[in-house]
Amino acid sequence: MDVLIVGAGAMGTWFGDAVDAEVAFADVDPAAATAAANTVGGEAVPLEDDTTYDVVCIAVPLSHADGAIADHAPRADAAIVDVSGAMVDPLAAMARHAPDRERASLHPLFAPERAPGSIAVVREDAGPTIETLLAALKDRGNELVETTPQEHDEAMKTVQSATHAAVLAFALSAEDVPEGFETPVYEELRALARQVTAGTPRVYADIQEAFDGAEAVADAARALAEADHDEFETLYAEAARKLREEADQE
Numbered sequence: 536m537d538v539l540i541v542g543a544g545a546m547g548t549w550f551g552d553a554v555d556a557e558v559a560f561a562d563v564d565p566a567a568a569t570a571a572a573n574t575v576g577g578e579a580v581p582l583e584d585d586t587t588y589d590v591v592c593i594a595v596p597l598s599h600a601d602g603a604i605a606d607h608a609p610r611a612d613a614a615i616v617d618v619s620g621a622m623v624d625p626l627a628a629m630a631r632h633a634p635d636r637e638r639a640s641l642h643p644l645f646a647p648e649r650a651p652g653s654i655a656v657v658r659e660d661a662g663p664t665i666e667t668l669l670a671a672l673k674d675r676g677n678e679l680v681e682t683t684p685q686e687h688d689e690a691m692k693t694v695q696s697a698t699h700a701a702v703l704a705f706a707l708s709a710e711d712v713p714e715g716f717e718t719p720v721y722e723e724l725r726a727l728a729r730q731v732t733a734g735t736p737r738v739y740a741d742i743q744e745a746f747d748g749a750e751a752v753a754d755a756a757r758a759l760a761e762a763d764h765d766e767f768e769t770l771y772a773e774a775a776r777k778l779r780e781e782a783d784q785e
């Protein structure tokens with residue numbers, strides 16, 4: 536199987552390494568394509584070309600995903616997939632531009648440096664090519680989480696948009712404290728903030744643009760900041776109840 540990966544950044548490189556296939560990388564930045572090809576042992580190819588491949592994988596920034604799907608769908612002989620992290624719009628674009636090809640959207644729910652992990656998967660019109668790709672990802676230790684485009688995009692409001700906003704708001708508002716004062720809770724949150732801020736700012740801004748969750752975090756923070764003693768106790772109890780109910784459902 537040969538795979539064209541459009542977008543040779545962090546996720547394109549991860550995908551090229553994770554699938555068991557001959558891979559070619561194309562990128563608006565030819566140096567990125569060369570670097571990815573050198574890293575995983577594939578080939579760097581021009582972006583503007585009409586060579587076809589068994590599979591086309593779209594791994595460009597979220598805001599460019601639909602355009603890249605439109606441009607490169609005709610280059611897919613058997614299947615087109617994306618790893619852009621949203622599902623409703625990319626799957627609609629794939630259905631529009633590759634209606635007679637296998638199609639799936641995959642969202643690796645981790646940064647490449649923490650692979651393998653869970654991958655949210657929607658098989659819209661899958662067949663043997665996509666099943667082979669998914670089997671390779673499973674063999675590499677990833678867990679496939681079946682979902683729907685709507686369920687996935689709704690969940691990302693909390694899992695990504697709200698989570699990133701809360702962690703970054705902590706990082707922005709935290710003041711230096713003398714060494715030795717770390718509580719277990721503070722230490723964990725600071726470690727999380729360091730993890731989140733080690734990523735690429737544009738990836739996180741694209742997520743905020745795609746999924747709205749930050750406003751709810753701002754509202755909750757404002758309510759906590761303005762609460763008197765009794766109101767704070769009530770909000771604390773409400774948070775505990777929500778988490779207990781969620782745990783009971785697991």
Ligand SMILES: NC(=O)c1ccc[n+]([C@@H]2O[C@H](COP(=O)([O-])OP(=O)(O)OC[C@H]3O[C@@H](n4cnc5c(N)ncnc54)[C@H](O)[C@@H]3O)[C@@H](O)[C@H]2O)c1
Pocket residue numbers: 541542543544545546547561562563564567582594595596597598599600603618619620642643644645646647735738741
């Ligand atoms: N980084 C993560 O943790 C992560 C995890 C899961 C999913 N994603 C998603 O993967 C996608 C890629 O993210 P990334 O972290 O690899 O970003 P990145 O910036 O590392 O790589 C993106 C690459 O795409 C190229 N590019 C931009 N527009 C292009 C176009 N129109 N055609 C061809 N190439 C183009 C850029 O030059 C760059 O090399 C995003 O949609 C992101 O949301 C990222």
Ligand SMILES: O=C(O)C(=O)C[C@]1(C(=O)O)C=C[C@@H](O)C=C1
Pocket residue numbers: 620643644645646649694695730731738
């Ligand atoms: O740093 C990690 O491992 C992440 O989980 C990164 C993270 C996230 O925080 O939501 C960032 C973007 C991707 O779409 C998926 C995961």
